[in-house]
Amino acid sequence: MTEPAREMSPQPETLMPEPTGTDRDWAKWLPTVRDTVIAVILALLVGAVLIILSDEQVIESLDALFSNPGSFFVYAGDVLRYSGEAVWDAYTALLRGAFGSGPAWERTLERSAPLICAGLGVALAFRAGLFNIGAQGQMLVAALAAGYVGFNYDLPPFIHLLAAIAAALVAGALWGGLVGLLKARSGAHEVITTIMLNQVGRFTVLFFLAREAFQRPGSDNLLSPIVDSDAQYPTIAGLHLGILVALLAAVAVWWLLVRSKLGFELRAVGANPDAARTAGMSVSKVYIAAMAIAGLLAGLAATMTVLGLRQGVTDQVVGSVGFDAITVALLGRATPFGTVLAGLLFGALSAGGLGMQTAAGVPPELIQVVQALIVLFVAAPALIRGLTRIRRRRAQAEAQEVAA
Amino acid sequence: MSAVIDAPAPAAGAPEPQVRDRADVRRQVKLVVVLAIVLAVEIWFKLNIDDPSVSHLLKGPRTKENLPVEFDGTLVSWTAVVVSAVALVLAILNRYPRGWVGILVSTLVGIGFYSAFLMWAYADPDGFAASITNPIPGTISLATPLVLGALAGVLCERAGVVNIAIEGQFIAGAFFGSVFSSFAVASIAAIPLFWCSIFGLLGGIVAGVGMAALLGVFALRYHVDQVVVGVVLVAFGYGITSFLLGQIPDDNEEMFNQPELLESVEIPGLSDIPYIGHALFGQNLLVYFMYVAAPLVWWLLFQTRWGLRVRSVGEHPKAADTVGINVNRVRWQAVLLGGVFAGLGGAVFTLDIGSFDKEMTAGTGFIALAAVIMGRWHPIMAALAAVLFGFLRTLENQLSILDEKVPGELLAALPYIATIIAVAGFAGRVRPPAADGQPYVKSD
Numbered sequence A: 001m002t003e004p005a006r007e008m009s010p011q012p013e014t015l016m017p018e019p020t021g022t023d024r025d026w027a028k029w030l031p032t033v034r035d036t037v038i039a040v041i042l043a044l045l046v047g048a049v050l051i052i053l054s055d056e057q058v059i060e061s062l063d064a065l066f067s068n069p070g071s072f073f074v075y076a077g078d079v080l081r082y083s084g085e086a087v088w089d090a091y092t093a094l095l096r097g098a099f100g101s102g103p104a105w106e107r108t109l110e111r112s113a114p115l116i117c118a119g120l121g122v123a124l125a126f127r128a129g130l131f132n133i134g135a136q137g138q139m140l141v142a143a144l145a146a147g148y149v150g151f152n153y154d155l156p157p158f159i160h161l162l163a164a165i166a167a168a169l170v171a172g173a174l175w176g177g178l179v180g181l182l183k184a185r186s187g188a189h190e191v192i193t194t195i196m197l198n199q200v201g202r203f204t205v206l207f208f209l210a211r212e213a214f215q216r217p218g219s220d221n222l223l224s225p226i227v228d229s230d231a232q233y234p235t236i237a238g239l240h241l242g243i244l245v246a247l248l249a250a251v252a253v254w255w256l257l258v259r260s261k262l263g264f265e266l267r268a269v270g271a272n273p274d275a276a277r278t279a280g281m282s283v284s285k286v287y288i289a290a291m292a293i294a295g296l297l298a299g300l301a302a303t304m305t306v307l308g309l310r311q312g313v314t315d316q317v318v319g320s321v322g323f324d325a326i327t328v329a330l331l332g333r334a335t336p337f338g339t340v341l342a343g344l345l346f347g348a349l350s351a352g353g354l355g356m357q358t359a360a361g362v363p364p365e366l367i368q369v370v371q372a373l374i375v376l377f378v379a380a381p382a383l384i385r386g387l388t389r390i391r392r393r394r395a396q397a398e399a400q401e402v403a404a
Numbered sequence B: 001m002s003a004v005i006d007a008p009a010p011a012a013g014a015p016e017p018q019v020r021d022r023a024d025v026r027r028q029v030k031l032v033v034v035l036a037i038v039l040a041v042e043i044w045f046k047l048n049i050d051d052p053s054v055s056h057l058l059k060g061p062r063t064k065e066n067l068p069v070e071f072d073g074t075l076v077s078w079t080a081v082v083v084s085a086v087a088l089v090l091a092i093l094n095r096y097p098r099g100w101v102g103i104l105v106s107t108l109v110g111i112g113f114y115s116a117f118l119m120w121a122y123a124d125p126d127g128f129a130a131s132i133t134n135p136i137p138g139t140i141s142l143a144t145p146l147v148l149g150a151l152a153g154v155l156c157e158r159a160g161v162v163n164i165a166i167e168g169q170f171i172a173g174a175f176f177g178s179v180f181s182s183f184a185v186a187s188i189a190a191i192p193l194f195w196c197s198i199f200g201l202l203g204g205i206v207a208g209v210g211m212a213a214l215l216g217v218f219a220l221r222y223h224v225d226q227v228v229v230g231v232v233l234v235a236f237g238y239g240i241t242s243f244l245l246g247q248i249p250d251d252n253e254e255m256f257n258q259p260e261l262l263e264s265v266e267i268p269g270l271s272d273i274p275y276i277g278h279a280l281f282g283q284n285l286l287v288y289f290m291y292v293a294a295p296l297v298w299w300l301l302f303q304t305r306w307g308l309r310v311r312s313v314g315e316h317p318k319a320a321d322t323v324g325i326n327v328n329r330v331r332w333q334a335v336l337l338g339g340v341f342a343g344l345g346g347a348v349f350t351l352d353i354g355s356f357d358k359e360m361t362a363g364t365g366f367i368a369l370a371a372v373i374m375g376r377w378h379p380i381m382a383a384l385a386a387v388l389f390g391f392l393r394t395l396e397n398q399l400s401i402l403d404e405k406v407p408g409e410l411l412a413a414l415p416y417i418a419t420i421i422a423v424a425g426f427a428g429r430v431r432p433p434a435a436d437g438q439p440y441v442k443s444d
Helices: A003-008 A026-054 A056-067 A069-099 A102-127 A135-152 A157-186 A190-209 A242-259 A261-271 A273-278 A283-308 A321-331 A336-360 A365-403 B022-047 B074-092 B099-122 B136-158 B166-187 B193-221 B226-247 B250-256 B277-281 B285-303 B305-315 B317-323 B327-353 B364-374 B379-399 B408-427
Strands: B053-057 B069-072
Touching: A026 A056, A026 A069, A026 A365, A026 B226, A056 A069, A069 A102, A069 A336, A102 A135, A102 A242, A102 A261, A102 A283, A102 A321, A102 A336, A135 A157, A135 A190, A135 A283, A135 A321, A157 A190, A157 A283, A157 B408, A190 B364, A190 B408, A242 A261, A242 A283, A242 A336, A261 A273, A261 A283, A273 A283, A283 A321, A321 A336, A321 A365, A321 B226, A336 A365, A365 B193, A365 B226, B022 B074, B022 B099, B053 B099, B074 B099, B136 B166, B136 B193, B136 B285, B136 B305, B136 B327, B136 B364, B136 B379, B166 B193, B166 B226, B166 B250, B166 B327, B166 B364, B193 B226, B193 B285, B193 B327, B285 B305, B285 B327, B285 B379, B305 B317, B305 B327, B317 B327, B327 B364, B364 B379, B364 B408, B379 B408
Parallel strands: none
Antiparallel strands: B053 B069
């Protein structure tokens, strides 16, 4: 019965609702799903406008239209036709690129896996009230660690993989835990420390890549050797099993949040640190633990690229996953299941964006714009609806008073 | 009567026992430890110099008339050691000054350490003997966007609106500054070139205010979590500018992406001051604006009625509302004004350097945000923090040629490590404006 009270005052927390004791109330999530779908559609509409405005044929026909205003309808028809073609081509290429074939599905799942893991890390930190922008740095150092164990040592097959993953987890947990420690001991704002550590992480990676031990033989570039095949993720039909690991991680995070003592403390601290402290919980411990686990998850995400896609370690190896993970966590309302879905969606968009670029010539930055818009629209309508519900409820209450 | 009213007087000659609170003790311990380390490192620097002759080019870049001046670095090194030793002694005796004098002393120690480091780094060159160059031009140039961005952040956050989107405002300001300027050059024939770059500034302002308006709409009207809006606006800014950049046809570059750069305007008397004159007073308009901007924002926030309203809205919007202040309108004003500054800060990138490139701001907006927090949301302090960041980045550039002594990556990471140490060690628990980040909803 706390739902009505929560909706009465639109709080920023409506983006990240508190999980109730049981997550089996599926119906409770339907409005959220509906809002997300509407947001995706709206974002794709804005994307369509951008596609139209950037299509050569449309621009040419618009030119023709403006130079011959007399025969408006003739040229207007052209404009509409070309616009429709542009959008149709682009979006069918998007769908085909994400789901149209075996390799497309592979690409989607490959791109989703790190997004899910890193997104889980950011989401977990959100739950504790911490804004973790540091996934980028955490992933970089973890990638370095995993890569080093992968190409420098020689271990029996499965052990090698586990060792590399473990190295990544430890590196990420340390990088993240440092932020938590700083926040707990000195109150240092995690927004600053994570941004700074991102850059420090990048330079740390560059530093090590310049050392002999990390150089790829035969190349002077800052590129490390590819890891031993013993240390790579096993694959099925070309798709590495990172996606399974990501899903398992999501289950683990869910269990941690909903069924464990630490998870309860984490949520309590996130809701109200002062109340949690009064209740006897150690806020410091929660901050450190939350950031360490977030870093650990980011490290897991890093293994997907280094140990899954068989690439060498560079300072660009994790791409923009660290930043995208933030939007994934926001879209997923900071819940494990939501993050998985959001990660899959963004992975599909990313893979589809590649297809859109090759097949329809649409620049990949459009996908970034669409992703940003999705998150924005997701956050806004939910509150518009909340506001209208307040007005309606207040009107109802007043009507009742008058009637009484 | 007097015995009842008067407090018991201390015994003549015996001083009251001083009770020091833990924070005071901790401060002293931190100071002693840091100063001891500084002193030890400076002595190590001095002892590690074999041949103390270095050369400097502080007057300006190397030309036929301006050759490197050789000098003996020993005096500088020992002076730095003496300064640090004095400061250490003060700290041990718990006499380290507080307030502005304390900041001055700390700055002197800092300058001393910097000089000692330079003496060590530039002595005993392995190959080419580099000269110590003047850090001021680079600092000014790198600090300008940081200061403007930090001021934008201060304005927004003092009104209670968290502004993570400074980076997005920068990238938009950079792009549209370039576009407006190029467009003016290519299309408007009658305007002298100088005004084309001013037109570019207008583009930057439009872009900054536009992004600020988006921030305002979603944060103030739709009550979206302001941190979310900030992150989204940064992603959106990156995406839309890269996208639009890609839309510029290659043969039409000069219409859209060849901006007329801002000219340098020398201020007659001041720019002749030796060593620093040209660097400080031979710059372009945006730099001069930066000089004025920080005191301007300070004056606006602390000496005008509008500023009082802004601050009250950021600390206790409910009380402000009771007094009759329209909370959201004041917040809108602060956010949009902040957008002007941030947009100009972004324009620096293209109107000072050249054409727009994808993601060219490279995280500078976030550094500006860090400057805001380091400056504890005070315009002058935030501006100084921004200048410090600019200085550290210039240092990194200058010292990148000395790769054998100091690894380049360590230097590059130095500003960031320094920030972490500053925020964790000395800024302490910073207190943002009390209502920062909370949307205000009128309720009765």
